[in-house]
Amino acid sequence: MNNNSLSRRKALKNIAGGATTLLAAPFIQGHQAPKEQAVNGVWKGNINHSVCRWCFDFIPFEDFAQQVKAMGLVGIDLVGPEDWELLKKYDLTCTMAQGAEIGLTKGWNDAQYHNKLVDNYKKHIVLTAQAGYKNLICFSGNRNGRDDEQGLIDCVKGLQKILPLAEKHGITIQMELFNSKVDHADYMCDNTAWGIELCKRLGSENFKLLYDIYHMQISEGDIIRTIRDNHQYFGHYHTAGVPGRREIDESQELYYPAIMRAIVDTGYQGYVAQEFLPSDRTNLKTLEQAIQICDV
Numbered sequence: 001m002n003n004n005s006l007s008r009r010k011a012l013k014n015i016a017g018g019a020t021t022l023l024a025a026p027f028i029q030g031h032q033a034p035k036e037q038a039v040n041g042v043w044k045g046n047i048n049h050s051v052c053r054w055c056f057d058f059i060p061f062e063d064f065a066q067q068v069k070a071m072g073l074v075g076i077d078l079v080g081p082e083d084w085e086l087l088k089k090y091d092l093t094c095t096m097a098q099g100a101e102i103g104l105t106k107g108w109n110d111a112q113y114h115n116k117l118v119d120n121y122k123k124h125i126v127l128t129a130q131a132g133y134k135n136l137i138c139f140s141g142n143r144n145g146r147d148d149e150q151g152l153i154d155c156v157k158g159l160q161k162i163l164p165l166a167e168k169h170g171i172t173i174q175m176e177l178f179n180s181k182v183d184h185a186d187y188m189c190d191n192t193a194w195g196i197e198l199c200k201r202l203g204s205e206n207f208k209l210l211y212d213i214y215h216m217q218i219s220e221g222d223i224i225r226t227i228r229d230n231h232q233y234f235g236h237y238h239t240a241g242v243p244g245r246r247e248i249d250e251s252q253e254l255y256y257p258a259i260m261r262a263i264v265d266t267g268y269q270g271y272v273a274q275e276f277l278p279s280d281r282t283n284l285k286t287l288e289q290a291i292q293i294c295d296v
Helices: 008-013 061-071 081-089 111-131 148-159 163-169 192-202 213-219 223-233 256-265 285-294
Strands: 048-052 075-079 093-097 135-138 172-176 207-212 234-239 271-274
Touching: 048 093, 048 285, 061 075, 061 081, 061 285, 075 081, 075 271, 081 093, 081 111, 093 111, 093 271, 111 135, 111 148, 111 163, 148 192, 163 172, 172 234, 192 207, 192 223, 207 213, 207 223, 213 223, 213 234, 223 234, 223 256, 256 285, 271 285
Parallel strands: 048 075, 048 271, 075 093, 093 135, 135 172, 172 207, 207 234, 234 271
Antiparallel strands: none
């Protein structure tokens, strides 16, 4: 998440946008990935490539879906039930479903929200399963004066009320890790250790962490070792350039080809979704470049 005028908060409420041009051929310089690229939308197959809708909401959704499909991506992240039929129209999957949450700051770490969250998630677990999808996002919420232990206790109490249903329907509930240093002040699940402790206490293969590489680089760094040592707790990955959540090119500090190789080496079979804010809001050229960089 980012403080830019284009934010996920705004985008989740108002998916809108203008027309876009067709994709231009990518050209990647410097320390980026080799020059192999998709031929007729076919990549190497080691990474299941996806993209977060909110970052590209300047493109009408149907146009976006068509171009994403032509680019060889398997699906789109952070799409709610109202748009799933459009994904199916273009043979795309919803790689991370949304719609059950009541906000980024009001989450499972506060018992006052449990009744509403339990109702929402039970409904969306069934909807997600009926649509044939596997992942449903959730958030810890902000601390608001609660310490980390109390947050863990409340998260466990609340999430235990929905995990049996998630297990029954084969849905993985995924809590996203955010940084609280730059983008999400006071967010509780702002470090890997806290998220892993929550996973351990819940003890369910149907609860994982959405490991956002951008956020965790800001919070704690040590990305590759963290992935190697803790990959069993990570069910999904997001990318973006640091600093600024811009393109993952040579202008930022993370070396994504090595990070992607580390993910592949763990045997990961899930999705990697691009979640950067493009500098050029007229086409998807930088998205194709990002996929090329990550296609190890």
